[in-house]
Amino acid sequence: AQSVAQPEDQVNVAEGNPLTVKCTYSVSGNPYLFWYVQYPNRGLQFLLKYITGDNLVKGSYGFEAEFNKSQTSFHLKKPSALVSDSALYFCAVRDASLSGNTPLVFGKGTRLSVIA
Amino acid sequence: DSGVTQTPKHLITATGQRVTLRCSPRSGDLSVYWYQQSLDQGLQFLIQYYNGEERAKGNILERFSAQQFPDLHSELNLSSLELGDSALYFCASSVRDTNEKLFFGSGTQLSVL
Numbered sequence: 001a002q003s004v005a006q007p008e009d010q011v012n013v014a015e016g017n018p019l020t021v022k023c024t025y026s027v028s029g030n031p032y033l034f035w036y037v038q039y040p041n042r043g044l045q046f047l048l049k050y051i052t053g054d055n056l057v058k059g060s061y062g063f064e065a066e067f068n069k070s071q072t073s074f075h076l077k078k079p080s081a082l083v084s085d086s087a088l089y090f091c092a093v094r095d096a097s098l099s100g101n102t103p104l105v106f107g108k109g110t111r112l113s114v115i116a
Numbered sequence: 117d118s119g120v121t122q123t124p125k126h127l128i129t130a131t132g133q134r135v136t137l138r139c140s141p142r143s144g145d146l147s148v149y150w151y152q153q154s155l156d157q158g159l160q161f162l163i164q165y166y167n168g169e170e171r172a173k174g175n176i177l178e179r180f181s182a183q184q185f186p187d188l189h190s191e192l193n194l195s196s197l198e199l200g201d202s203a204l205y206f207c208a209s210s211v212r213d214t215n216e217k218l219f220f221g222s223g224t225q226l227s228v229l
Contacts, residue, residue, distance in 0.1 A: 042222055043118060043206055043221050043222050044159075045118070046217050100213065101171045101172045101214060104218070105161075108159075
């Protein structure tokens with residue numbers, strides 16, 4: 001079975017400070033991992049993905065995520081937060097050993113608030 | 117703008133009624149996915165279609181059905197509506213039938229009163 005956990009419902013950070021949004025996963029095989037962001041009254045937008053290769057993945061808007069196999073984590077990071085980064089962030093996973101159209105499993109989301 | 121269009125944006129109806137939600141995928145995308153987002157359940161996968169055929173099914177209730185038409189737009193039909201069906205329903209599309217990068221519409225907010 002596939003599952004993903006985002007242990008924090010809310011993360012608050014001051015503008016200009018680094019931010020981290022946490023995600024851990026569970027799959028039987030190797031994971032394909034994703035981060036999506038949802039701004040108010042909008043659909044989810046793809047940020048970045050890890051399929052294979054370098055453990056540090058760079059994505060849109062200056063975000064990056066680090067894949068850690070031993071800790072089964074895929075935390076989202078940004079060196080310097082902007083107020084405009086305030087949104088709902090979703091981590092998602094798919095087990096690479098399953099068929100390609102196995103649905104993504106999303107976490108419950110973490111609300112990021114960047115305070116000026 | 118993701119290129120995925122969902123209509124209507126808001127829908128208010130009564131228990132026991134039937135509604136249809138519509139989705140037009142991005143130009144060139146063959147796969148359409150339906151998700152339900154609620155505060156308590158988070159984002160739940162309902163169903164996927166690829167080029168007109170059902171490809172994957174999630175926790176979709178028997179009262180719900182979907183289809184993808186030859187022009188690739190999709191409709192999600194919800195019948196015998198209950199209060200608990202109130203949620204934000206998202207459609208997403210992708211080029212292929214694999215779930216690597218999804219483009220989401222802005223959703224249809226369904227309120228069942």
